[in-house]
Amino acid sequence: MAExxxxxAVLSVNDLTPHVRQLVLLPTVQNIAFxxxxxxxxxLPVGAKPPLNRAYSMAAPGTRSGELTLIFDRVPGGMGSNYxxxxxxxDDTQLSGPYGNFTLPMPLNRELIMIARYTGLVPIRCMLKHLYAQRQTATILLIAVAPAEEELLFHQELLTLAVTHPGFRYLPLVAAGGEQQGVDLTLSMLRPLIDGMPKVIPMLCGTKGFVRxxxxxxxxxxxxxxxxxxxxYD
Ligand SMILES: Cc1cc2nc3c(=O)[nH]c(=O)nc-3n(C[C@H](O)[C@H](O)[C@H](O)COP(=O)(O)OP(=O)(O)OC[C@H]3O[C@@H](n4cnc5c(N)ncnc54)[C@H](O)[C@@H]3O)c2cc1C
Incomplete structure (x- = not known):
């Protein structure tokens, strides 16, 4: 059945970095369990043939009151994100969902290596909040790549998580030279961590040029x- x-309704709007914004939305007809x-x-009511459909991952686990936290970057010239x-x-906006299979594998019987570039971190942050709210003890390595120091998303939160949860390691990377530099730096960090090592569960998120x-x-x-x-994402 179609969703x-x-x-x-837009409950709140907050800037997290110079180019990333958080919107908290409350569906007005029924809660979305995700x-x-x-x-x-x-x-979105824009574009040559509205509506323009754009996907946004939930950045925080579900709540009893049903609000949805979405976090997105402003893409230069991007019609959806600029709207x-x-x-x-x-204000309000139309939406449907939930959708998608990029969810936590169960059981978590191997180390998780999660790698994201920029707002690709959004669904992973939701998973981490969920796991640690449940006092999970899984071993997790997160590599998070940002286009600038001030664009490192959830940086303080992730540093704190790494200090308070011994099984969680956080490796932030700044690649100011663009997506390809992000790929190159991540690969040079990743190869020694996986070559000849016991298999992990990899979870990757971002644009195709980064993930592939x-x-x-x-x-x-x-x-x-x-x-x-x-x-x-693209
Ligand atoms: C399953 C799924 C989940 C997504 N979740 C999120 C999310 O949580 N947060 C978020 O910011 N975006 C997310 N996106 C991307 C989002 O749907 C839009 O594609 C993005 O906001 C750009 O839309 P636009 O109309 O502004 O730009 P468009 O005119 O569609 O331009 C897109 C182009 O901008 C570049 N670009 C830069 N940043 C992004 C980006 N974040 N996503 C896609 N392309 C980008 C790419 O080169 C791409 O070709 C998700 C996409 C998918 C498919």
Whole structure:
């Protein structure tokens, strides 16, 4: 059955970095029950043939009151994200969902290596909040790549998590030279961590230009493609 399209009210708007914004939305017809890692489809009143559908992952686990936390970067010239930047508290927007299979594998019987570039971190942050709210003791390594120091998302939160949870390691990377530099720096960090080591569960998120070369790296290290969980944004 198709998911219901409904209005959601904008409860709050916050800038997290110079180019990343958080919107908290409250669906007005019915709560959306979702798993960490899933996304909603926003139907935006812009473009040549509105609505323009754009997907946004939930950044925080579900709550009893049903609000949805979405976090996105402002893409230069991007019609969807620039429209979202015009919304203020009290506005509403149409959405449907939840959708998606980029969710936590269960059981977590191997180390998780999660790698994201920029807002690719959003669904992973939701999974981490969910896991640590449940006092999970899984071993997790997170590599998070940002285009600038001030664009490192959730940086303080992740540093704190790494100090308070011995099983969680956080490796932030700044690649100011663009996506390809992000790939190169991540690969040079990743290869020694996986070559000849016991298999991990890889989860990768970001644009295709970032995710695909990393998946290839795992495949070269004798992972089956299906063992590498990916979410691509474009
Ligand atoms: C399953 C899924 C979940 C997503 N979750 C999020 C999320 O939580 N946060 C978020 O910011 N975006 C997310 N996206 C991307 C989002 O749907 C839009 O594609 C993005 O906001 C750009 O839309 P636009 O209309 O502004 O730009 P468009 O005009 O569609 O331009 C897109 C181009 O901008 C570049 N680009 C830069 N940043 C992004 C980005 N973040 N996503 C996609 N392309 C980008 C790419 O080169 C791409 O070709 C998700 C996409 C998918 C498919």
């Amino acid at each position: 219901l399209t409904q209005a959601a 798993q960490p890692g899933q996304w909603v489809s926003l139907k 979202l930047y015009t919304l203020i508290a009290g 070369p990393l998946r290839t790296c795992f495949v070269k290290a004798e992972y089956d493609r299906k063992e590498v969980k990916t979410e691509t």
